[in-house]
Amino acid sequence: MSDTVRLQSLSTFPQLLMHHARARPNHPATREKYLGIWQTWSWSQVAEEVRAMASGLAEIGFKRGDNLAIIGDNRPHLYWAMCAAQCLGGVPVPLYQDAVAAEMVFVLQDAGIKFAIVEDQEQVDKLLENMAECPNLQHILYDDPRGLRHYNQPFLHGLDEVQEMGRIHNRNHPEFIDGEIALGRPGDVSVMLYTSGTTGKPKGVCQTQASFIEAARIGCEFDKLGPDDNILSYLPMAWVGDHLFSFAQATYAGFTINCPESGDTVMTDMREIGPSFYFSPPRVFENLLTQVMIRMEDAGALKRNMFHYFMEVARRCGAEILDGKPVSRGDRLLYALGTLLVYGPLRNVLGMSRIRVAYTAGAAIGPDLFRFYRSIGINLKQLYGSTETCAAVCLQPDGQIKFDTVGPPAPGVEVKIADDGEVLVRGQVMLKEYYKRPEDTAEVIDDQGYFHTGDAGFFDEDGHLKIIDRAKDVGKLAGGAMYAPNYIENKLKFFSHIKEAVAFGDRKDEVCAFINIDMGAVGNWAERRNIAYSGYTDLALKPEVCELIRECVEKANADLAHDAMLSASQVHRFLILHKELDPDDDELTRTRKVRRGFIAEKYAVLIDALYSGKTSQFIETEVKFEDGRKGKVSADLRIMEAKTFPPRAATKAA
Amino acid sequence: MxxxxxxxxxxxxxxxxxxxxxxxxxxxxxxxxxxxxxxxxxxxxxxxxxxxxxxxxxxxxxxxxxxxxxxxxxxxxxxxxxxxxxxIARTFQNIALFKGMTVLDNIMTGRNLKMKSNFLLDALYWGPAQREEIAHRRKVEEIIDFLEIQHIRKTPVGRLPYGLQKRVELARALAAExxxxxxxxxxxxxxxxxxxxxxxxxxxxxxxxxxxxxxxxxxxxxxxxxxxxxxxxxxxxxxxxxxxxxxxxxxxxxxxxxxxxx
CATH class of the missing domain: 3.40.50.300 (P-loop containing nucleotide triphosphate hydrolases)
Structure with missing residues (x-):
């Protein structure tokens, strides 16, 4: 308990790090799988690495207030670089590592970056290519020297060389770093995270030390996270979720972060580590479930039947058992048997055997998807928050989980619903400002100090917040009924055959939708039916596939008909797009949310065709590859009608 | 360059x-x-x-x-x-890997000529044979890292697409240093x-x-x-x-x- 008291007296992340280095010097802080073996750094080793890095940065001219760009996959050195920048009173600015060069340039210019720490040759090349457009950029440091031996630019340094310089400096001036760390104040900006840019250009969100420490404290105390917890750090470092869990909470509570070997090995690495705490956007949970379902379809009849039987049992009582609600003795017995035969092994395959708490956020999760994980005994919960609120506004408490809400406001955070339904937030976890954009800041923070989230929602009878959609996306159908596109899209996306959906209907008579099929699931489905196809476009155009998707849409319609408020939003017509929506073509954000406005403009022909009652429409689209080359995809798309259902509740007929 | x-x-x-x-x-x-x-x-x-x-x-x-x-x-x-x-090591025009063996084992065969311990020591395993195995395994892991094939380390070669099999073959040739x-x-x-x-x-x-x-x-x-x-x-x-x-x-x-x- 005294540890908690001491934690509260520390006001910056570097101070917290030094505290852990003293309090638990040999406790594992960071792990990374390298050459097939998990390498471990203890808190004292991490502190040493960070001190060396900070001094090295100071040696090459990094000053208080400078911004440090950090670009790469989740590597220990990059996490330490964040803390090293903070030691010197600088601000780390993590960037999305898969961004194309042009997108990076925008952030580098906007944040006035002089120093960048990057992972490898790929990122170095991206920066070198655009040096001319970033006149401020003075030094590039790289972690992995592979392929960089013949780069002789004077401003390019190996991170290890800079750390070595720092070590020498620390030997000569042992008090230097501690002095710098002591200068840190809670009000200092601790990190700048760029918004995904769902609307317009990305904005740099400045969060202070105090706000992220507060967010970390809320989370750690809420779920009783301590030094013995383990987390797999595999989400983009530029995302607020990863920063909160892998950096802020880990540094606050002193638990261990584990960096996977590469993006392709996450599943295996997760099974090896068996994290106790897990965080992921709904998309990852969705992909996992799709994979499980595909594999079950391919399994033998005995296994398949056993799986389906016990999943039915789990659906009936699994979530209730997890919540500690009363369940009949027979069901309990069956569930115990199911744990032995199905749920336990399944959790093990997913690497979730040791999960105490798992969170999802970033987008609304389909209720059925959510129920699936909880019913097999994984304590999956939702939280609500954004980059501007350190992802800590609402958290679902254990035992009070509802599938369609995000829980009551977190302790210390004030949430209010505006008259127009927008969710307003006030508290320590709020952003300080948008970097160099006072007008934008003034727009989202009102004079009473409330942050306008831009999300529409309401509190239910238990005081849990229910988010429907983005406030600006919520519209009305021509008939006057409420129309929440995201809600409809999520319903469609729960079907494993549908990867992405975009709904249209604001101020129209009916709702129509674009669908992206899931290549893995539909491909497997087609193969089992001996339907030959050459690629995505070909598969998407198959009449059998169109029928398959029609069934899904009709099921979603039947479901929507249950909801009095949204029954008018049933999908009347839809088409399957000829290409997958892609962030490289600006159709999705880097966090893979659909940019509805952009898509509506780009595919205006298709929308017209949907509403004009045509049966097919030709389209040709340009696609961009990651290296900047371009190509064309064209197709004659079929427009499908879907059956709609009369609303079950007694409202006017659709 | x-x-x-x-x-x-x-x-x-x-x-x-x-x-x-x-x-x-x-x-x-x-x-x-x-x-x-x-x-x-x-x-x-x-x-x-x-x-x-x-x-x-x-x-x-x-x-x-x-x-x-x-x-x-x-x-x-x-x-x-x-x-x-x-x-002198080589790769072949038509892939010549052991299809049923994992990527790791295939690359390990490339170390064959570098292995010193005899079958008696191998049978005993502990001691010199184990040390040698660890050293060879490390070398193989370095090559896996070099060619970025960590994610298929334990996959049988026969299940891999053609392009990756070619890469595994290169890895095996490299294992002979x-x-x-x-x-x-x-x-x-x-x-x-x-x-x-x-x-x-x-x-x-x-x-x-x-x-x-x-x-x-x-x-x-x-x-x-x-x-x-x-x-x-x-x-x-x-x-x-x-x-x-x-x-x-x-x-x-x-x-x-x-x-x-x-």
Missing amino acids: DEGRKIGEVILDLKNISLRFGGVNALTDISFDVRQHEIRAIIGPNGAGKSSMLNVINGVYRPQEGEIVYLGKHRHDMDTYEAAKSG PSILLLDEPMAGMNVEEKQDMCRFILDVNDQLGTTIVLIEHDMGVVMDISDRVVVLDYGRKIADGTPDEVRSNQDVIDAYLGVAH
Whole structure:
């Protein structure tokens, strides 16, 4: 308990790090799988690495207030670089590592970056290519020297060389770093995270030390996270979720972060580590479930039947058992048997055997998807928050989980619903400002100090917040009924055959939708039916596939008909797009949310065709590859009608 | 880009090699050399004798005439075992991996010649055999990291797509820590992206490990991009030898590739 008291007296992340280095010097802080073996750094080793890095940065001219760009996959050195920048009173600015060069340039210019720490040759090349457009950029440091031996630019340094310089400096001036760390104040900006840019250009969100420490404290105390917890750090470092869990909470509570070997090995690495705490956007949970379902379809009849039987049992009582609600003795017995035969092994395959708490956020999760994980005994919960609120506004408490809400406001955070339904937030976890954009800041923070989230929602009878959609996306159908596109899209996306959906209907008579099929699931489905196809476009155009998707849409319609408020939003017509929506073509954000406005403009022909009652429409689209080359995809798309259902509740007929 | 890479002395010199199968002249009086650290390409139309040439270098075929000077030692022909032992490794045009074994095990077989412990020690396992196993495994893991195939480490090779199998084959050849690497059409049947990856790996191997590379390739763009010198064969004869630019402008090469008007 005294540890908690001491934690509260520390006001910056570097101070917290030094505290852990003293309090638990040999406790594992960071792990990374390298050459097939998990390498471990203890808190004292991490502190040493960070001190060396900070001094090295100071040696090459990094000053208080400078911004440090950090670009790469989740590597220990990059996490330490964040803390090293903070030691010197600088601000780390993590960037999305898969961004194309042009997108990076925008952030580098906007944040006035002089120093960048990057992972490898790929990122170095991206920066070198655009040096001319970033006149401020003075030094590039790289972690992995592979392929960089013949780069002789004077401003390019190996991170290890800079750390070595720092070590020498620390030997000569042992008090230097501690002095710098002591200068840190809670009000200092601790990190700048760029918004995904769902609307317009990305904005740099400045969060202070105090706000992220507060967010970390809320989370750690809420779920009783301590030094013995383990987390797999595999989400983009530029995302607020990863920063909160892998950096802020880990540094606050002193638990261990584990960096996977590469993006392709996450599943295996997760099974090896068996994290106790897990965080992921709904998309990852969705992909996992799709994979499980595909594999079950391919399994033998005995296994398949056993799986389906016990999943039915789990659906009936699994979530209730997890919540500690009363369940009949027979069901309990069956569930115990199911744990032995199905749920336990399944959790093990997913690497979730040791999960105490798992969170999802970033987008609304389909209720059925959510129920699936909880019913097999994984304590999956939702939280609500954004980059501007350190992802800590609402958290679902254990035992009070509802599938369609995000829980009551977190302790210390004030949430209010505006008259127009927008969710307003006030508290320590709020952003300080948008970097160099006072007008934008003034727009989202009102004079009473409330942050306008831009999300529409309401509190239910238990005081849990229910988010429907983005406030600006919520519209009305021509008939006057409420129309929440995201809600409809999520319903469609729960079907494993549908990867992405975009709904249209604001101020129209009916709702129509674009669908992206899931290549893995539909491909497997087609193969089992001996339907030959050459690629995505070909598969998407198959009449059998169109029928398959029609069934899904009709099921979603039947479901929507249950909801009095949204029954008018049933999908009347839809088409399957000829290409997958892609962030490289600006159709999705880097966090893979659909940019509805952009898509509506780009595919205006298709929308017209949907509403004009045509049966097919030709389209040709340009696609961009990651290296900047371009190509064309064209197709004659079929427009499908879907059956709609009369609303079950007694409202006017659709 | 390769200012740091020093091309050294001639390490392999082939003199007047002729190879016949019955009445077919596969190779006729071919001479060329390979210098240390260079990337040497052998190109030519189908049936020109490119693969035969590689097979002569690592001792699969014994030429009827000619001399091979390797590392200063003159000999009439190579012996496969000796070639492998003295640092020549290769990959094959048609993938020759153990399909049922994992990637890791396949690469481990490349370490075969480096293993010292005898079967008695191996049977005992603990002690020297275990230490050796760990050392070899580490080397294999370094190669896995180098070629970025961590995610398929434990996958049986037969389940992998073609492009990845090619990469595994390269990994196995690298496991022998060769001084000369013979690559027989490393990029055949690959898409553009896979070819780019493979090019990068070949350049990295050459640059970082200092391995001399002799490769056969059909994709002219690739050959001209990455090789230091190119030798051109046609109907078993050498028709040109030089830098990519020299070869590109050689009239005989143009005729051989584009055909001659009759």
